[in-house]
Amino acid sequence: MQALHNIELDVQEGEFITVIGPSGCGKSTLLRIVAGLDLEFQGSVTLDGRPIGGPGIDKGFIFQEPRLFPWLTVEKNIAADLSLRSSEVRRKVDELIELVRLTGFEKAYPKELSGGMAQRVSIARALLRNPRVLLLDEPFGALDAFTRAHMQEVLLDIWQRNGTTMIFVTHDIDEAVFLGNRIVILKSRPGEIRAKMNVDLPHPRKKVNSSFQTFRYQVLSEFEKVDELNWGESGAGI
Amino acid sequence: MSIRQVEFAAPRTTATASKLMARRWGRRLYKLLAGLVLPLVLLAAWQILGDRGLISTLLFPTPAAIFNNALGLYDTGELTDNLRISLVRMLSGFGLGASCGFAFGLAVGLSRYVERSLDPTIQMIRMVPHLALTTLFVLWFGIGETAKVLLIAKGAFFPLYINTYLAIRNVDGKYFEVARVLGFSGKKRLYRLVVPAIMPGVFLGIRLSVAVSWLGLVVAEIMGSTSGIGYMMMDARAMSMTATVFVGIFLFAILGKTSDSLVLALERRVLRWRDSFGGR
Numbered sequence: 001m002q003a004l005h006n007i008e009l010d011v012q013e014g015e016f017i018t019v020i021g022p023s024g025c026g027k028s029t030l031l032r033i034v035a036g037l038d039l040e041f042q043g044s045v046t047l048d049g050r051p052i053g054g055p056g057i058d059k060g061f062i063f064q065e066p067r068l069f070p071w072l073t074v075e076k077n078i079a080a081d082l083s084l085r086s087s088e089v090r091r092k093v094d095e096l097i098e099l100v101r102l103t104g105f106e107k108a109y110p111k112e113l114s115g116g117m118a119q120r121v122s123i124a125r126a127l128l129r130n131p132r133v134l135l136l137d138e139p140f141g142a143l144d145a146f147t148r149a150h151m152q153e154v155l156l157d158i159w160q161r162n163g164t165t166m167i168f169v170t171h172d173i174d175e176a177v178f179l180g181n182r183i184v185i186l187k188s189r190p191g192e193i194r195a196k197m198n199v200d201l202p203h204p205r206k207k208v209n210s211s212f213q214t215f216r217y218q219v220l221s222e223f224e225k226v227d228e229l230n231w232g233e234s235g236a237g238i
Numbered sequence: 239m240s241i242r243q244v245e246f247a248a249p250r251t252t253a254t255a256s257k258l259m260a261r262r263w264g265r266r267l268y269k270l271l272a273g274l275v276l277p278l279v280l281l282a283a284w285q286i287l288g289d290r291g292l293i294s295t296l297l298f299p300t301p302a303a304i305f306n307n308a309l310g311l312y313d314t315g316e317l318t319d320n321l322r323i324s325l326v327r328m329l330s331g332f333g334l335g336a337s338c339g340f341a342f343g344l345a346v347g348l349s350r351y352v353e354r355s356l357d358p359t360i361q362m363i364r365m366v367p368h369l370a371l372t373t374l375f376v377l378w379f380g381i382g383e384t385a386k387v388l389l390i391a392k393g394a395f396f397p398l399y400i401n402t403y404l405a406i407r408n409v410d411g412k413y414f415e416v417a418r419v420l421g422f423s424g425k426k427r428l429y430r431l432v433v434p435a436i437m438p439g440v441f442l443g444i445r446l447s448v449a450v451s452w453l454g455l456v457v458a459e460i461m462g463s464t465s466g467i468g469y470m471m472m473d474a475r476a477m478s479m480t481a482t483v484f485v486g487i488f489l490f491a492i493l494g495k496t497s498d499s500l501v502l503a504l505e506r507r508v509l510r511w512r513d514s515f516g517g518r
Contacts, residue, residue, distance in 0.1 A: 035419065054418075061419040067412055071434035071511045081417075081426040111513030129420065 003029045004041070005190035011133070016159055016166045018180030020173060020219070026191030027169045031135050034167065035061045047132060060126030060134040060164075064141055066118035068110040068125075075106040078124045089128075096124040099158060116140075116147035120154060127158070133165040140175070152178055156203065173223075177216050178205055185222050195222045299481040304488065307481035316470065321489070324455060324466040327383065331390025332451040336444065339395040343402025343443075348432070357403075364396045368454065372461050381462035390454035397446030405439025406432060438512065441505040448497050452490060 003026035011017055021027045032038040034045055036055040045052045047059065055061070068077045075084060075093050082089045097103055100120040110118055119139055126134055136155075140148045156179060159166055170176050176183050180199050187194040197219065205212055281301045287293045288300035295303070311317035342360065346353045371392060375385035413435065417427045459468025467486050474482030 037415065037418070055421070057419075057421040059419075063412070063416075065412075067416045069413065069416075069431065069434070070513065071437070072430075080420050081422045081430055109511045109513075111511065125420070 002190050004033075005192050007043075007191070007193055009184060009193070009196075011165060011167065013165055014163045016179060016181045017168065017184060018176035018182070019167065019169045019184045019186060020171065020176040021186030021191070021194075022188050023171060025186045025188035027171075027186055028137050030186075030191070031061075031137050031167065031169050034133075035059050035135050037061070057129035058132045060129060060131030062119070062122055062126055062134065062136040062139045064138050066110070066115070066122040068113075068118055068121055070110050073107050073109055074102060074113070074121050077110065077121055078128055080125055080128075082128070092128055093124075096127055099127070099161070100124045100154060114147070116143050116151055119143070119151065123155070123158070127162070127164070131164065133167060136166065136168045138170055139168075141170070141172075148175070155179065160203070173216060173219050174207060177201075177212065177219060178207060183219060185219065194225070197222070296478075297480060299484060304481050304484045307479075308485045308488075311470075311482065311485060317485075320465060320467050320470045324459065324468070325493075327386050327458070327466065328390060328451050328455045331387045331454060332394045332448060334387065335391030335394030335451070336398045336447050338391070339398030339443070339447065340402050340440065342395075343399040344406070344432075346399075347403040347406030347436075348428075353403075360396075360399065363392075368393060368457055369461075372457060376462055381464075386455075386458035386463070389458045390451050393450040393454035394447040397450060398440070398443035401439045401443030401446070402436060405436035405443075408439070409435045437508055441501065441509070445498060445501050445505075448501060449494065452494050452497075456490070 007030065009017075019027050019030065029038060033041050034052065036052045036059060039054070052059070069080070072080075075097065078093050078096060079089055084090050084093065097106060100123055102117060102120055102124070105113065105117065110121070113121065123134075123139075140151045143151060152175060155166075155168075158164065166179075168176075168179055177199060183195075183197045183199060185194040185197070186192065199215065201209075201211055201215060284293075284298065285301050288295050288298060288303075299307070308317065342356070346357050346360075368389065372385070372389055375388055379385040379388070409432065413431055414427075417431050422431065455466070456468045459466040460472050463469040467489055471483050471486035474480075474486070
């Protein structure tokens with residue numbers, strides 16, 4: 001079965017790419033291929049000119065669920081396989097806890113965290129490894145609207161401070177426009193790139209601004225074209 | 239809308255902390271008392287029935303008589319000596335069997351190759367009844383300590399082996415994906431992922447192993463022995479000293495329950511992170 005077809009995408013360092021498309025269009029597959037988690041594909045995926053041979057810490061991955069280790073505290077989850085006894089790790093973990101706004105929860109177990117907090121821990125866990133690129137697979141999909149808006153701000157804050165390259169998969173148009181400086185629109189069966197759009201809205205973006213809404217309509221109209229081609233495949237989370 | 243940690247963190251004053259502490263101790267005491275009610279009622283009924291001559295005190299010596307008998311055995315040193323010997327046997331047999339069970343469970347659980355080559359044999363040995371092996375062990379090692387410890391170890395091995403092995407196979411594959419993404423080494427994957435993840439299963443295995451070890455101890459001491467609580471009971475039976483038999487039974491009940499409670503307490507400590515339904 002072919003999930004993706006004819007995908008060509010160049011991501012520059014420091015970019016914030018949002019990938020959007022209806023469910024089942026292969027956007028998660030695309031991300032897993034870039035992460036090196038899925039190796040059954042034809043074509044080439046390179047990072048800094050080198051082909052991707054498998055998963056590694058140069059490609060941070062945020063899953064839909066936080067996937068924290070329930071037996072480790074917040075700080076140990078962030079450190080994961082590294083030892084907090086190393087002063088270098090300790091310092092970076094403390095910095096990251098502050099960056100993801102979890103000060104005071106260092107010793108808490110995942111069961112004591114809310115969904116948004118847990119996802120922030122998983123972001124910190126990926127950032128500790130200084131990835132060349134952070135791959136996010138609908139990371140805020142399970143969160144309520146308020147927490148989600150807050151998380152988007154946290155993520156933008158991290159991006160602006162660290163300049164980490166981001167590839168963010170979502171099915172929420174607002175989220176894609178709010179976060180990305182480039183939007184990749186996929187269509188399904190087979191998953192192909194329908195359009196790439198530069199988002200020239202300055203930060204901080206306001207979802208109620210008319211320029212934001214105008215841009216949102218442009219993305220939406222791209223989707224209408226997609227829908228004409230894929231009759232019956234709606235559910236783009238509009 | 240911005241959510242800050244301040245709203246999540248409940249302020250902890252010393253007053254509420256001590257109140258929490260008191261409530262926790264209260265709950266513990268309540269739990270202990272709730273568990274003691276049934277045994278105490280049964281003992282009291284038994285004592286009254288015995289005193290009124292409604293049951294044969296030859297077959298059912300009253301609890302008071304059993305207690306006096308235990309005091310007598312303690313005074314002669316018989317009780318302490320046999321108890322010490324039994325405890326050493328049980329602990330060494332359990333230690334040997336459980337550690338081997340855990341190690342083999344890990345190996346078989348982690349590797350399909352080891353599973354295919356080892357598990358069928360282990361399952362076969364598991365099916366051999368205790369008593370059948372006892373005969374062979376006595377032939378091989380005589381009625382010395384080796385045979386007894388090995389018999390207990392054989393029993394203790396399997397519950398821990400099977401539960402470790404199954405627990406590994408039940409670890410959510412998603413965690414292994416996280417380990418891959420984070421670039422865990424094989425060693426880190428074992429210590430930070432597999433071992434903590436299987437702890438709930440391992441503790442279940444330990445509890446079952448402890449129970450089977452007590453069973454193995456009695457079998458070993460009754461089959462051929464000149465010391466230990468099991469021997470003390472057999473010896474008493476031969477002389478129709480029913481009270482001493484009951485002392486042995488009560489000892490096993492107390493030892494069994496105590497060891498189980500110790501494992502449970504350890505489990506609660508180690509598995510603090512668990513977020514499961516605690517019953518209503």
